[in-house]
Amino acid sequence: MDEHVMEALGKSKVIIKNGKVVEVEEPLIDYCPLFHKYRGIEKLTPQVIKENMEFRINDFGMCTSQRKLKMVDFLSFGISETLGTLMDENIIQCAVIVCEGCGTVIVEDPELVQGIGGRISGIISTTPITEVITVVGLDKVLNPETAKINQVEGVIKAIDEGYTKIGVTVASAGDALKIREIESQNKDVKIYIFTVHTTGLSSEDAETLFEQVDVITACASLQIRKIAEERDVFSVGASIPIYAASKDGEKFLKMRIEKIGGVKEKKDARIPDPLI
Template sequence: MDEHIIEALGKTKIVIKNGRIISMGKPMIKYCPLFHKYRGIKELNKDTIQENIEFRIKDFGMCTPKRELRMRDFLSFGVSEIISTLLEDDIIDCAVMVCEGAGTVLITQPELAQGIGGRISGVIKTTPIKEIIEKLGRENVLEPDTAKIDQPMGVNKALNEGYNSIAVTVASLDDAKKIKKINSKVYVFAVHLTGITRKEAEMLFKTADIITSCASKHIREIGDKKALFKAGYSIPIYAATKAGEKFIKKRIKKIGGLKEKKNPKLPYPLI
């Protein structure tokens, strides 16, 4: 069976089978400044979301055997870009990420981190795609036969294989907590957080190293008060630890600084 469930463009739930959209939910927000800037999308609705997902399937083979996994550094700023820089500079030796068609994977190459994380954010459930798994290496996939997504198990796999400095992306507070219990030195990057509760947001700032705001009003309110460092304007990324601060600043230095924005556009509505 070939079925991939993702959340994208305002956390819209989208089901893709055999390279085609089978079902599509409703977006949680109406406007995202990133998609406006890079894809010219002024409003997130059924038509614009469908058009963008179909473009991704055609352009780089999202959720298909033709998936292009590598992506060069475009000097932009986000979690996958930070992780790519950390791999490139040998600050971490492994990133535990999620890729459609493979599930939880161990990534050691910057271009793969960028190509996997930079092109698609919220993979909720997926099934194995042989061609993707072969490109990544079966040995780097948590469960090649099922494409299971389990970030804490992925961290365990990385530790068992001898990696010493590990970053991991998580989309839930529960995963962040489990991973810090497994090994408190693993760097946790919290992503895909639109719609989380205030309590979850507060706990993330006590658990994760780097937190992206997405369209969360709670992340912004708490981050603006408690974060050690904040980068970005429309969709800020926050550092909750000294390590997180160092990582964000390293990426900023690599791209030659962040330009100050006057009246930055924000996601709408913040939720």
């Protein structure tokens, strides 16, 4: 079976089978500032989302054996761009991220981090693609036979392989808590947690994330934005802010600012509506 399920633009569930988009559900929100800016998409609909998914398949082989995996920075600020900067500065040795066709992977190359993370949406499930696994590295895939997605187990695998400075992406508060527990049990290991795909989070999970992680993307999460405002945390980005939830997170975002030569905010930045 070749099937890849992701939550894409506006957190719409999308299913891709054998290189074809076979199902697109209604999105939770109908506007995304990033896709408006970079793709000219003014309103998210199932048809528009389907066309964007097909563009990605044709452009860089998303969810196919033709996947192009390396890429230079796409956004000024994004999780993959920030992780790449941390690798360049030797702050982290690897990033535990998710790639379609592989599942959870351990990556050391900044361009590979960007090529994997900067081009895809939130992956819910995936199946193995041999050609993609070969490029990433068989030994760097959590489970090459199933393309399993499990960030907690990915961190454990990275520690077992000898990495002591690890960046990891998570989409749930539960994963963040488990990873901090793993860190506490490994005295010589430092783990930096980056939260993605936050639209629709509960207030309780949002609070937990601000206590446990280092960097959080706002997406269209009302709860994340509310807590960030209450805590007056350091942030970058206007339409879709990225927040520093820790001192390390603030340092990382400022490192990224320095690397790109400063921040230019759009005065007319539009916030996704409605926030959820």
